[in-house]
Amino acid sequence: xxxxxxxxxxSHPRFDAVGKVTxxxxxxTDFALPGMLHxxxxxxxxxxxxxxxxxxxxxxxxxxxxxxxxAADVPCERYGSFIKDMEVFAAERVRYIGQxxxxxxxxxxxxxxxxxxxxxxxxEALPAVFxxxxxxxxxxxxxxxxxxxxxxxxxxxxxxxxxxxxRLIYGDVEAGFARSDRIFxxxxxxxxxxxxxxxxxxxxxxxxxxxxxTVWSNTQxxxxxQNTLADILMVPASQVRVICTVIGGGFGGKLxxxxxxxxxxxxxxxxxxxxxxxxxxxxMTTAYPRQPVIVELKTGVSADxxxxxxxxxxxxxxxxxxGSGVGVGSSSALxxxxxxxxxxLLIEGLAVYxxxxxTGSFRAPxxxxxNFAVEAQMDAIAEAIGLDPLEFRLRNILRxxxxxxxxxxxxxxxxxxxxxxxxxAIGWADRKPGPWRGKGIACSWxxxxxxxxxxxxxxxxxxxxxxxxxxxxxxxxALTGAAMVLAEDLGVAVDDISIxxxxxxxxxxxxxxxxxxxxxxxxxxxRAAVVILRQQALAAAAKRLDVAEDKLTLADGKVSGxxxxxxxxxxxxxxxxxxxxxxxxxxxxxxxTMYDAKRxxxxxxxxLNSPSFHAHAAEVSVDPQTGEVRIEDYxxxxxxxxxxxxxxxxxxxxxxxxxxxxxxxxxxxVYRDGRVLNAxxxxxxxxxxxxxxxxxxxxxxxxxxxxxxxxxGVGEPPVIEPPATIANAVAAACGCRIADLPITAEKVAxxxxxxxxx
Amino acid sequence: xxxxxxxRYPVSLQINGERYDVDVAPDTxxxxxxxxxxxxxxxxxxxxEAECGVCTVLLDGKAVNACITLALQCQGRQILxxxxxxxxxxxxxxxxxxxxxxxxxxxxxxxxxxxTAKSLLDxxxxxxxxxxxEGLAGTLxxxxxxxxxxxxxxxxxxxxxxxxxxxxxTTTGDRQ
Numbered sequence: 039x040x041x042x043x044x045x046x047x048x049s050h051p052r053f054d055a056v057g058k059v060t061x062x063x064x065x066x067t068d069f070a071l072p073g074m075l076h077x078x079x080x081x082x083x084x085x086x087x088x089x090x091x092x093x094x095x096x097x098x099x100x101x102x103x104x105x106x107x108x109a110a111d112v113p114c115e116r117y118g119s120f121i122k123d124m125e126v127f128a129a130e131r132v133r134y135i136g137q138x139x140x141x142x143x144x145x146x147x148x149x150x151x152x153x154x155x156x157x158x159x160x161x162e163a164l165p166a167v168f169x170x171x172x173x174x175x176x177x178x179x180x181x182x183x184x185x186x187x188x189x190x191x192x193x194x195x196x197x198x199x200x201x202x203x204x205r206l207i208y209g210d211v212e213a214g215f216a217r218s219d220r221i222f223x224x225x226x227x228x229x230x231x232x233x234x235x236x237x238x239x240x241x242x243x244x245x246x247x248x249x250x251x252t253v254w255s256n257t258q259x260x261x262x263x264q265n266t267l268a269d270i271l272m273v274p275a276s277q278v279r280v281i282c283t284v285i286g287g288g289f290g291g292k293l294x295x296x297x298x299x300x301x302x303x304x305x306x307x308x309x310x311x312x313x314x315x316x317x318x319x320x321x322m323t324t325a326y327p328r329q330p331v332i333v334e335l336k337t338g339v340s341a342d343x344x345x346x347x348x349x350x351x352x353x354x355x356x357x358x359x360x361g362s363g364v365g366v367g368s369s370s371a372l373x374x375x376x377x378x379x380x381x382x383l384l385i386e387g388l389a390v391y392x393x394x395x396x397t398g399s400f401r402a403p404x405x406x407x408x409n410f411a412v413e414a415q416m417d418a419i420a421e422a423i424g425l426d427p428l429e430f431r432l433r434n435i436l437r438x439x440x441x442x443x444x445x446x447x448x449x450x451x452x453x454x455x456x457x458x459x460x461x462x463a464i465g466w467a468d469r470k471p472g473p474w475r476g477k478g479i480a481c482s483w484x485x486x487x488x489x490x491x492x493x494x495x496x497x498x499x500x501x502x503x504x505x506x507x508x509x510x511x512x513x514x515x516a517l518t519g520a521a522m523v524l525a526e527d528l529g530v531a532v533d534d535i536s537i538x539x540x541x542x543x544x545x546x547x548x549x550x551x552x553x554x555x556x557x558x559x560x561x562x563x564x565r566a567a568v569v570i571l572r573q574q575a576l577a578a579a580a581k582r583l584d585v586a587e588d589k590l591t592l593a594d595g596k597v598s599g600x601x602x603x604x605x606x607x608x609x610x611x612x613x614x615x616x617x618x619x620x621x622x623x624x625x626x627x628x629x630x631t632m633y634d635a636k637r638x639x640x641x642x643x644x645x646l647n648s649p650s651f652h653a654h655a656a657e658v659s660v661d662p663q664t665g666e667v668r669i670e671d672y673x674x675x676x677x678x679x680x681x682x683x684x685x686x687x688x689x690x691x692x693x694x695x696x697x698x699x700x701x702x703x704x705x706x707x708v709y710r711d712g713r714v715l716n717a718x719x720x721x722x723x724x725x726x727x728x729x730x731x732x733x734x735x736x737x738x739x740x741x742x743x744x745x746x747x748x749x750x751g752v753g754e755p756p757v758i759e760p761p762a763t764i765a766n767a768v769a770a771a772c773g774c775r776i777a778d779l780p781i782t783a784e785k786v787a788x789x790x791x792x793x794x795x796x
Numbered sequence: 797x798x799x800x801x802x803x804r805y806p807v808s809l810q811i812n813g814e815r816y817d818v819d820v821a822p823d824t825x826x827x828x829x830x831x832x833x834x835x836x837x838x839x840x841x842x843x844x845e846a847e848c849g850v851c852t853v854l855l856d857g858k859a860v861n862a863c864i865t866l867a868l869q870c871q872g873r874q875i876l877x878x879x880x881x882x883x884x885x886x887x888x889x890x891x892x893x894x895x896x897x898x899x900x901x902x903x904x905x906x907x908x909x910x911x912t913a914k915s916l917l918d919x920x921x922x923x924x925x926x927x928x929x930e931g932l933a934g935t936l937x938x939x940x941x942x943x944x945x946x947x948x949x950x951x952x953x954x955x956x957x958x959x960x961x962x963x964x965x966t967t968t969g970d971r972q
Contacts, residue, residue: 051895058903059891061838061878065904068837234938236842236850237904286840286904287938318843513902513939685898685944692941693901719847719936727932727942 045526046747049685052518053537054284054511063284066240066256071311074242075104077297077304078150078314080140080157081324082132085393085712086166086179089130089139093158097142100156102149105308107141112303113272119294120364120642121190121201123182124396126270126299132161133181133358134393135713136324143304143312166393168712170355171332173199173390181358181391194364195640199391201360205639206371206444209382214347218338222419226333226411228761228779230355230707232322233400234697234724237286239296239325240315245306252279255298258288258512259550263298264542270299271306278302282540288512289697290399291326293552294361322717326398327707329366330355333374333411343425343433347382350374352408354389359396363389366404368641369485373408373758375443376416377453377483377651378434383443387641393712399552401694402484405758406701410779413480413762418775426469427766428461428479435481436651445634446645452677452740453651457481459675459736464655469770474660475670476770480762481653485646486742486751487553488628491560492546495524495567497575497620501595501607503528503535508548509560510540514753515686516556522682523561523746527568529593530606546623554751557682558648559626561746567624574620578613579604628744648742650750652676654695654759658767665787667703667768669731674759677738679750684737687752691735694756700725702761703780807871811836812880820867827851827862830877838878838907849935852908853877859915859934878907881914889959890914893952894945901939908935913949921957925950 057063080097094106109129116122128139140157144150165179172178178199182188185196194202215221241255251271257263260280268275285292297314304312316325331354338347352370356363367387374385420430435453442448461479469477494506505524511517517537525532539545548560572592579597580587583604590599595606610620631645638644657671674691681687704723708715716722741748761779769775774789804819811834818833827844830836830853839862840850846861853862854876881888887895890910894900909932916923916931923931928949929942937945 049898051898052900054903055895055900056887058900058906059878059887059894059910060882061836061907063903064837065840067841068831234936235902235904236848236936236938237840237902238842285902287902289938315841318845318847513904515898515901686901689898689901689940689944692943693939694941696941697938718845719843724936724938725942726934726936727929727946730929730942732943733941 043526045522045532046682047680050518050522050532050683052515052686053521065237065286066283067237067315069242069254069283070313071242071244074311074313075143075145075308076147076150076314077141077143077301077312078147078154079138079300080142080154082128082135082137082139084132084161084163085135086164087132087161088164089128089132089159090162091160092140094140097153097156100149100153102145103142103153105143105304107303107307111307112270114270116188117266117269118359119362120194121360122188124359126303134395136395137358141300141304143308166712167199168392168394168709170353170390170392173392181393191642193640193642201356201389201391202364202367202640204368204371204387204641206375206383206385206637206641207639208637211347211349211382211384214382215338218346219341220423221336221338222415222422223334223336224415224418224777226414226777228331228407228410230327230330231400231701231705232325232327232707232722233289233291235287235289235291238316238321239292241298241301242311242313243298243301243305244311245302245309249273250277251302251305252281253298253302254281254283256283256285256292257298258285258292258510258552260510260540260542261508261547261550263295266295267299267302271302279543282510285510285512288551289401290403290552293399294326318719319717322707322722323714324395326361326396328400329363329397331407333408335411335415337415337419339419339423343423343430345378345380345434348380349384351386351388354387355392356389357392357394357396360389360391361396362399362403363397365643368643370404370408371641372444372646373404373482374412376412377436377481379436379440380443394709401697401757402754405482405484405754406698406761409480409482409758410761410765414765414775414777417766417769428457428466431457431481444644445637446631449743450740451651452738453481456651456653456675456677456738459738460653460655460673463673463734463736464657464671466655471657474662474771475657476767477655477657478763478766478770479653479655480759480766482758483646483649483651484751484755484758485553486558486648486650486745487555488647489549489555489559490625490627491548491563492623492625493560493563493567494546495564495571495622495624497571497606497610499607499611499614501534501605501610503530504538505535505564506538506545507560508540508545509556510551512551514556514690515683517560519557519682519686520560520564524564524568527565528571530595554753558745558749558751559628561682561749562626563624565624565746566626567622570622570624571620574613574622575606575609578609582612648745648750650677650679650755652755652759654763656763656767658764658771660768660772660786662790665783665785665790667764667781667783667786669699672731673734673736674756675736675738676755677740677750678752679742679745680739680748681737682747682749687737688735690753691756692733694753695733695760696725696730698757698760699764701779702764704782706780805868807868809870809875810873811875812877822868824867825863826865826867826870829867830862836877836879840904840907849912850905850908852911852935854911854915857915857918859912876911878911881910889955890952893948893955897944897948897951899940899944899948905935905937909937909945917953917956922953
């Protein structure tokens with residue numbers, strides 16, 4: 039497929055690799071300024087309490103302390119994405135253990151930490167609610183009594199502890215169930231997991247006497263950080279500059295403000311640069327983990343294995359603030375519908391407050407949780423009606439030209455190809471290759487997030503090219519992919535391009551490194567820039583070569599025609615003297631995806647844009663004594679549209695699967711009475727090199743209409759299917775269907791004791 | 797860093813072949829000295845309790861977590877950090893292999909991962925995949941799923957062994 043291209047479609051090293059392997063790359067935790075002080079936070083020890091008194095005098099007298107800040111130092115009352123339900127510092131009430139109450143600035147982080155520990159808070163404890171189902175009861179303690187008074191997006195429907203009730207609905211599910219030969223109801227639950235980036239959240243801020251803030255941070259979204267900081271500090275956005283450092287992983291956990299707002303408030307309070315880095319304990323107790331969910335699904339099927347109706351409810355436990363949970367409750371409806379033809383559907387997505395840490399937008403928000411429920415149920419139904427799980431899926435999947443459950447018109451659908459390739463690779467014909475061994479399969483669909491991108495592309499007088507983008511490189515290699523698109527179109531080498539990125543003042547606006555969109559959207563903005571650059575270059579060359587523009591072409595770093603040619607370097611030099619240089623602003627916005635608005639109520643995410651389809655298959659063995667699950671083989675067949683840089687597309691798949699396997703088998707932030715019990719990296723078990731199986735990636739290329747060279751979003755999908763795939767493989771291996779993540783050895787062993795079977 | 801009233805003690809460290817002298821508190825870690833005193837931020841900081849491995853450096857050739865190694869334990873000892881691995885601008889075969897194999901994503905674990913791999917290959921020049929995975933198990937990576945890192949270490953081992961055998965051949969040739 040890539041044969042006709044010079045650059046795209048062939049693996050290329052990432053542009054920032056040398057700095058990373060030599061230790062020269064400056065990350066957020068590394069960044070420092072002369073005279074810099076250090077900040078730490080005093081956090082709530084109570085899950086739900088009124089603050090009766092706050093005593094900071096003793097802390098103020100501690101060695102090295104330069105300033106103490108509280109809610110009184112923060113101009114705005116509340117901020118937030120869909121609902122303004124977040125406070126920078128708790129003023130009168132705390133709603134989760136770990137909620138910031140005050141901040142200390144000192145000469146060293148150790149001094150700041152000691153002083154923060156010396157702050158005394160007097161609480162009046164209030165009844166708390168930790169279970170999202172209990173939070174739905176009419177007499178449950180309210181996490182936010184004044185919820186209806188908060189500012190919010192108009193589409194949000196709030197009630198009690200519910201921050202949004204979204205519905206995806208069409209047809210008549212009761213009629214569908216009435217026609218069904220079999221009806222199945224199942225319940226699934228998942229737990230809270232952390233993105234697990236290896237670099238903690240970190241930022242340094244300065245405040246100048248003219249009222250300007252500058253923040254260096256490892257945020258994924260410099261423009262959102264700029265605007266949110268402006269809201270919080272109540273200054274015009276132009277007075278806030280956010281510059282991204284090199285970023286040690288994000289996975290959605292660094293989309294929202296982490297420490298930037300604290301250092302900004304502190305920098306103003308003490309007039310010096312202030313740095314803050316989160317500790318591992320803070321990460322595990324107060325970052326933005328993935329929401330735990332409870333899913334109930336009722337599915338009616340015909341005797342020949344066609345789905346006739348599906349009804350479901352997902353309860354998304356957002357913790358003490360709604361965060362992105364409103365969006366997760368919406369997008370989960372699209373995933374719960376599944377990539378299936380369903381004539382009658384009613385899915386309800388509830389985002390529910392509890393007195394736990396605020397959750398966020400971890401890679402494919404809602405994907406793994408909802409897919410685990412859908413695909414585990416598909417297998418349970420297949421077994422009950424005596425159909426092979428692959429065959430049951432093939433009878434129901436979306437196909438070319440179908441209307442998706444949200445009313446979205448689909449083009450080419452690669453799902454059957456993905457399913458068959460994954461099944462063939464895992465050896466599906468032999469699903470139970472031995473005692474205590476089994477194979478499982480799962481599939482899904484996902485979006486390529488839209489939003490606009492802009493790049494400035496400049497050709498320097500030596501013919502080298504600068505790509506200036508507002509998008510951050512969070513580690514995926516997506517900006518290298520965008521540079522490859524630029525190199526392909528402009529006729530230069532990838533190594534001729536250098537990249538400047540992610541500075542809210544100096545780089546053009548970009549919706550940011552989120553939602554699998556970077557290579558897709560920035561790549562397209564680069565293509566738009568080349569169209570302009572080509573016009574500029576041809577016009578300039580036409581004059582200097584005395585050849586008509588339409589006789590000239592741009593290729594291999596030069597403009598040629600009628601036997602004459604002029605290098606891009608020559609043209610750029612000439613235009614620097616006469617026309618401000620060879621430079622263009624390329625922009626892109628994905629075309630809107632049409633859907634049936636009548637089918638969605640209070641959904642803040644309604645479509646899956648340039649949808650990708652994918653299937654995972656695994657072979658596992660189960661130790662009948664210990665219940666331990668071992669992954670023997672793992673295959674991913676993912677429709678990537680077009681693999682711009684195959685080695686990094688594989689890298690996304692391998693890394694995403696491993697995060698999904700962590701959620702499937704071992705990762706859980708364990709809460710008891712509102713307190714995290716395992717706030718360290720020994721007891722929070724992420725896979726190590728020894729735990730990790732080898733992943734076999736099959737790249738399916740069914741081009742999207744709007745992606746560069748047909749590319750689709752790649753980064754999020756791989757994390758979606760692993761929990762369901764493993765659950766189904768475990769069931770095939772030992773007959774136990776574990777409906778609650780993670781599938782620990784303990785759960786499998788307990789289930790085996792109840793019904794042993796090889 | 798420690799508080800100002802604590803007594804400091806002199807320590808002399810050999811870091812990347814150069815001598816560094818500094819006065820430190822008894823509880824100052826090697827990690828803090830490298831990063832905060834000498835600006836050698838290539839050694840990364842994360843969990844600070846030897847769980848994640850991103851701060852791995854070589855102490856007398858052996859991989860240690862700098863976060864739980866006291867600076868005063870390192871008196872007169874040889875410390876290799878990522879900044880000291882490339883010689884005269886030429887990358888070490890491990891660094892080249894990590895780039896070529898696509899083993900670098902966010903990169904935050906990579907200095908620790910490369911130095912861990914170096915200590916493995918120094919004692920076990922031709923490890924199989926299981927040995928490489930065992931050797932790297934103390935350092936967490938969240939981006940790559942480890943696969944391309946494992947491949948990069950295997951690739952680097954082959955390169956280094958080839959170089960070694962070429963050097964041997966050349967040396968033997970010279971003698972003849």
